[in-house]
Amino acid sequence: xxQPSVILSTNALHRALARxxxxxxxxxxxxxxxxxxxxxxxxxxxxxxxxxxxxxxxEHPVPTGSIDVSMHRDxxxxxxxxxxxxxxxxGDMSGRTVVLADDVLFSGRTVRAALDxxxxxxxxxxxxxxVLVDRGHRELPIxxxxxxxxxxxxxxxxxxxxxxxxxGEDAVYLHxxxxx
Amino acid sequence: xxxxxxxxxxxxxxxxxxxxxxxDTAKAFKAVGERAIKKVPALRGKTVVNLFxxxxxxxxxxxxxxxxxxxADVINFTAEASSLKKGESLKDTxxxxxALNADIFIIRHSATGAPHFLSRFLKGSVINxxxxxxxxxxxxxxxxxxxxxxxxxxxxxxxxxxxxxxYSRVARSNIWALTKLGAKVTLCGPSTLVPKVFExxxxxxxxxxxxxxxxxxxxxxxxxxHERQKKAMFPSIGExxxxxxxxxxxxxxxxxxxxxxxxxxxNRGVEINSEVADCDRSVILEQVTNGLAVRMAVLFxxxxxxxxxxxxH
Numbered sequence: 001x002x003q004p005s006v007i008l009s010t011n012a013l014h015r016a017l018a019r020x021x022x023x024x025x026x027x028x029x030x031x032x033x034x035x036x037x038x039x040x041x042x043x044x045x046x047x048x049x050x051x052x053x054x055x056x057x058x059e060h061p062v063p064t065g066s067i068d069v070s071m072h073r074d075x076x077x078x079x080x081x082x083x084x085x086x087x088x089x090x091g092d093m094s095g096r097t098v099v100l101a102d103d104v105l106f107s108g109r110t111v112r113a114a115l116d117x118x119x120x121x122x123x124x125x126x127x128x129x130x131v132l133v134d135r136g137h138r139e140l141p142i143x144x145x146x147x148x149x150x151x152x153x154x155x156x157x158x159x160x161x162x163x164x165x166x167x168g169e170d171a172v173y174l175h176x177x178x179x180x
Numbered sequence: 181x182x183x184x185x186x187x188x189x190x191x192x193x194x195x196x197x198x199x200x201x202x203x204d205t206a207k208a209f210k211a212v213g214e215r216a217i218k219k220v221p222a223l224r225g226k227t228v229v230n231l232f233x234x235x236x237x238x239x240x241x242x243x244x245x246x247x248x249x250x251x252a253d254v255i256n257f258t259a260e261a262s263s264l265k266k267g268e269s270l271k272d273t274x275x276x277x278x279a280l281n282a283d284i285f286i287i288r289h290s291a292t293g294a295p296h297f298l299s300r301f302l303k304g305s306v307i308n309x310x311x312x313x314x315x316x317x318x319x320x321x322x323x324x325x326x327x328x329x330x331x332x333x334x335x336x337x338x339x340x341x342x343x344x345x346x347y348s349r350v351a352r353s354n355i356w357a358l359t360k361l362g363a364k365v366t367l368c369g370p371s372t373l374v375p376k377v378f379e380x381x382x383x384x385x386x387x388x389x390x391x392x393x394x395x396x397x398x399x400x401x402x403x404x405x406h407e408r409q410k411k412a413m414f415p416s417i418g419e420x421x422x423x424x425x426x427x428x429x430x431x432x433x434x435x436x437x438x439x440x441x442x443x444x445x446x447n448r449g450v451e452i453n454s455e456v457a458d459c460d461r462s463v464i465l466e467q468v469t470n471g472l473a474v475r476m477a478v479l480f481x482x483x484x485x486x487x488x489x490x491x492x493h
Contacts, residue, residue, distance in 0.1 A: 068208060071220035071250075071480070081183055081484025084208040084477075120217040 004160065007133070008149055008172035016148035020130055021053035023146050024099060031058045033125065034097045037065045039114050040085035042103030045163040046132055050101060063090040067100075069113035087117070094122035099146075103161040105131040108142035133159050133172060183481045187299045187306045190315040191356040199357055202477050203325050209480070210473035212249065222480050223250035226283040231274065232309070233259045233289045238444055238468070239309050239318075243286050246475035255282070274298050284479060287311075305482040313347050313408060318478055319443050320353035322471040324361065326463055327398055329470070330439055335362035340392045342367075342424065343402030343451050345374045347409060350443045351402060355381050368392035369402075369424055372413040389424055393434050400441040401426055401451045421450050431456045439463055 008016060028034050034054070038047030044066055051062045067089065070082040100114055111129060118124065130146040135153040149172065153159065156177035164170045182197040183205075191199070212220055228247040232240050240256065247254045257277065264273060274285065285302060287295045288309040295308035310316040328334055339358050345351045345367050355378070358365050365383035367374050376385050386392050393399055404420065414420050421427075426440070431453065440452075440462040448454040457464060 071208075071212070071222040073222075076222060076484060081481055084205045084480070086208055087211060116221070120215060120220075 002176045004173040004175045006171060007151055007159070007174050010170045013132075013148070013170045013172060016132065017049055018053060020132075020146045020148055021050055021057060024050065024128075024130065025054060025057045027128070027145070028097055028099075030097065031060065031062075033095070034099060035063045035065060035090060035093065036099050036101060037067050037089065037114075037118070039069055039100065039102040039110060040066055042161060043101045045166055046103055046130070046161075047101045049163070050099075050130065065089040067114055067117050069110055069117055072113035072116045073109065074113070075109060089121050092122045093118060093124045095125050096122075098124045098127045099130050100127060101130045103132050104159045105129075105134045105142075105144050105147075106137055108138045108140035111142050112140050132161055135159050183484065186482060187295070188317055188478050188482055189295050189299060189306065189308050191317045191320050191353045191360075192315065194317075194356075194360070196360045199321070199324065199360060202321050202474065202481065203328060205481060206321070206325050206470070206474045206477035209476040210470065212476070213469070213473060219249050219251060221251045223247065223252035223483055226250075226252040226483060227281060228252045228254045228284045228286065228479070229277050229282045230254060230256045230309075231277070231285055231287045232257065233264065233270065233287070233294070234310070235259075236288050236310070238471075239288065239316075242468070242471045243307075243309060243318075243475050243479075246472055246479055247284075249472075250476055250479055252284070252479070255280075270294065270298070271301070274302055278302055278304060284483060307478060307482060310349055313349050313352070313405075315353045315356075316349040316443075317353050318471065318475055319350045320357040321478070322467055322474040323350075323354055323400065323441060323443070324357045325474055326441065326467050326470050327363075327439065329466075330463065331397060334358065337363045337397040338366065338395050339363045339398040339400065340366045340368060340396040341400045341402065342389070342392065342426070343369050343373070344404045344413075345369055345378060345402070346413075347373070347405035348402050352381075354400065355383055359383065366392050366396070370414045370420065373404075389430065390433065393426075393430060393438075396434060396438055398439045398441060399426065399434065400443075401446075402443070403445065403447055403451060417450055425450060426452045426456055428453050428456060431459075434461075437461075441467060443467065 036047045036051050038044040047064050051064045054062045065088050068085040068087045070084045128145040131144045132148040133151050134147045135151050158175040160173045162169050162171050183201040230240050244254050284305045286307045286309050289311050292312040292314035294311050295306050299306040308317055341351050359382040367385045379385050442464045
C-alpha cells in the first residue's frame with residue numbers, strides 16, 4: 001500500500017480553520033443568533049475548534065450542539081447499520097442561524113440527512129454548511145458555504161482528518177487507492 | 181457497531197457486545213421519544229407485521245408505536261380474528277403476509293421456537309415478542325436498559341427475580357441477559373415454580389425470600405402465570421402473597437437504593453403491595469417508556485444494512 005500524502009499540514013490546517021472562522025463571522029453580523037452544530041463523529045471536533053476561534057473574534061460564547069443523522073439516512077439498506085449517536089442541541093433552533101459542520105463533504109447524503117433531522121427541532125432562520133475538506137463527487141444539489149480545502153479526489157481514495165485532541169495531531173491525509 | 185443480525189430470536193445466542201449495541205442504540209431512540217416531534221424516517225416505506233397468536237396488549241402496542249415512530253406501516257394480526265381460526269397453519273399465515281411484501285415480522289406465540297421456525301423460511305426479519313415459556317428478548321433488553329440507566333452498570337449487581345420462574349419467558353431472557361453482562365442473579369419463589377435446575381443457567385436458587393431480597397440491588401417481580409399452569413402449583417393466592425409477595429414489611433428490609441421492577445401486568449396485593457408498586461424505588465412505568473425505545477432500537481437494527489462498505493459522507 002502507498003504512503004498517504006499530506007493534504008493539510010498542522011500549520012495549513014490552522015490557517016484554514018482561522019480563515020473559515022473569519023468567513024463565518026463576516027457572513028453573520030447577528031453573531032448572537034449563531035449556533036454551531038456538528039455531525040458526529042467527524043464534525044464534532046471541527047465544531048468545537050470553530051466555536052473557540054469565533055468566541056475570540058466575537059468576544060462572546062458561541063453555543064454548540066451535535067445532530068445524529070443515522071435515523072434519517074436514505075441508504076440504510078445499502079450500508080452496515082450505522083452507529084446511532086446522540087443529539088444535543090442548545091434549545092429551540094427556530095429563528096437561529098445554524099452553521100452545520102462536518103469534516104469531509106462527499107456525496108452530500110449525510111448533509112441531506114442532517115437538514116431533515118434539524119427540521120424536527122424548529123425552523124432555523126438559515127442554515128449554512130462548513131466543511132474542512134470538500135472532496136467532490138456530489139450526488140445531491142448541496143454546496144458548502146465555508147470550505148477549508150477543495151480537494152478533487154477519485155472515489156477510491158479516502159480522506160482522513162486528524163485532530164490533536166482525538167488522534168494526536170492536526171493534519172489531513174489522503175489515502176490512495178490500494179494497488180491491486 | 182457489533183450488530184449484523186437479521187433477526188432477534190432470543191437472548192441466549194447474543195454476545196454481550198450485541199446486547200450492549202442494542203442498549204446503546206436504545207439510548208438515542210429514547211431521546212427521540214422526548215422531543216416535540218417523536219418520529220424519525222428510519223423505516224420509511226417498510227411494512228411491519230404484528231403477528232400475535234397469543235393475546236397481548238402492552239407488548240403489541242409497544243411494538244406498534246415503536247414501528248410507527250420509525251415511520252413504518254403496521255399491520256396487526258391477532259389470533260382471535262384470523263384465518264388461524266379457520267384452520268390455516270402458522271406457516272401459511274406467515275407466507276400469505278409475506279406475499280404482501282412485509283419486511284419485519286414480530287411474533288408472539290404460545291409455542292416455544294415459533295419465531296425460529298418462521299425465520300427459517302421467511303425472507304423478512306423476525307423478532308420474537310414472546311414464545312411460550314421460552315424467551316421474551318425485548319423484555320429482557322428493556323429491563324437491562326432500565327437497570328443500566330439507574331445503576332450505571334450491570335456487572336457485579338445483585339439481581340433477584342422473585343415469583344413464577346418456571347412458566348416465565350421473561351425470567352429466562354433476563355437470566356441470559358444479566359448473567360452475560362456479569363450480574364449475580366438470584367431466583368426465588370415457591371419450590372414448585374423455581375426448580376433447582378435453573379442453577380445450570382448460572383444463577384442461585386433460594387426459597388428464603390428475606391435472604392433473596394436483603395442484598396438485592398434490583399428486585400424483579402413476576403406475576404403468577406395462571407394461564408400456563410396446568411395444575412395447582414401452590415395452595416392459594418393468599419398463601420403465595422404472604423410467603424412470597426413484596427409486602428411493606430419486606431420492602432422495609434431491602435437496600436435503600438433498591439430498584440423495584442415488574443414486567444406487568446401487576447396484580448396489586450398478590451406479588452406486590454400496592455404502595456410499594458407506587459413508591460419512588462419502583463421503576464415499573466419507566467420500564468414501559470424504555471420498552472418503546474428498546475423496540476425502536478431492535479426494529480432499526482434488524483432492518484439495518486447488509487453490505488460491508490464504509491458509510492459515505
